[in-house]
Amino acid sequence: MPVDEVIQDFRHRRFMEEGVRTVGGDTGMHARVRPIGTTLLIHATGSRSEFTRKPLDPGIDQIDITMVDRGEYSYLDDGRWHHVTSALMIAPSGLPHRVQFDREWEMTLLRVPRAMLLPYAPIIRDEIQLYPELTLFEGSVGTFARQLIVDDRAASGSEATAVERVIREMVGTLVQQRYGHDSGAGATVWDRALSAIRARATDPNLSPEQVARDVGCSLRQLQSILSRNDTSVAGEIRRERTRYARQLLRDSNADNLGIDEIARRSGFGSSSTLRRALGTLYERTPREIRQQPAGAD
Structure with missing residues (x-):
């Protein structure tokens, strides 16, 4: 697989093709996606909207690390809406299924294979985990990811390999810091x-x-x-x-x-x-x- 692939832009029609369904009107979203090896870097913005999304293919075992750069949202779980002001969400890809935004928002998301994280954090729960604030390191991870997403330049072979290695280490360290000691002895x-x-x-x-x-x-x-x-x-x-x-x-x-x-x-x-x-x-x-x-x- 190429380490650095084509950057893609997603708008309403493309989201619909990917299984996103609005509760009413346009999704109000725009996303820019850059694959780095087996990791997807995503920067998304939007306005007031409510939508559902289908879970990812069950054969693709991935984890989403979502950093909320701006705005707040709510998600539906077990028949109840949960309002989220947290800056960081870690969850299996496809969760939550139904989301509602009541104002303009901006997020940076890193979608990584669960297997890539095992050396750093063997226990990653199959549920939504929320954290109120980003650490200094996590903010740096988000900044680095956004820079890669907005930059249209293609990486050389050696440069792409180095970027992939850095992303792997940064994401692994982030998850290790959040999960590494969650399970006690x-x-x-x-x-x-x-x-x-x-x-x-x-x-x-x-x-x-x-x-x-x-x-x-x-x-x-x-x-x-x-x-x-x-x-x-x-x-x-x-x-x-x-x-x-x-x-x-x-x-x-x-x-x-x-x-x-x-x-x-x-x-x-x-x-x-x-x-x-x-x-x-x-x-x-x-x-x-x-x-x-x-x-x-």
Whole structure:
């Protein structure tokens, strides 16, 4: 995938094509989008409006980091409107689904793959998280992102690679500062467990018992910590293997590999197990993943 791609502008018609539906009239929005590697940088402005948006494709596991540069808004959740004056929102992409603005507004949004954030913050809740103010560092991240969005110049290969690396580090640090200590004593165990799983997931003999030994705790303790976040050791092993398999399927250099070989390299016992895992996590078959356009990561 190219590190630096074409900047795009979104207005009412384009928003409608992307699944945004107004409650009445024009969306009143304009957005400018710049892809940087697997990250989307978005600067959006608008006026008074109310709209709904469809959730992103469930196969695309992304997190939105939204900085409110100007204005306030409300979102509908469980039948109740929540008025937001917070400067920062972190949430899975597609949340909230229904939003209302009562005045002119401006936002900067960074849409990043969840997998990119795992080394920085293993626990990212699947719900809306609001923070009242931006830190000095977070304000700098927003300023850097907006400068990249408004600048029409194309980056050279080396420059684009450097920009992508900086964006990754900045976003990772931002999330780490907000989430890194949210889970108490269990966060350290969780972090070590995910690191152990990522390091050895492609080993078909990796078991929950082995992960617990690597972490230095009992399997019961480890299962208890992961269950607080609605997951399990076996589930995380399967998730990491599935992500690795997806990377191979999306890698043009691996186009000559059959599904049986992809399954073997990913640590799965069979291609049928791999197919089920891909269907569960990404709701796609191996063929559909291979046929996805480059920008669909």
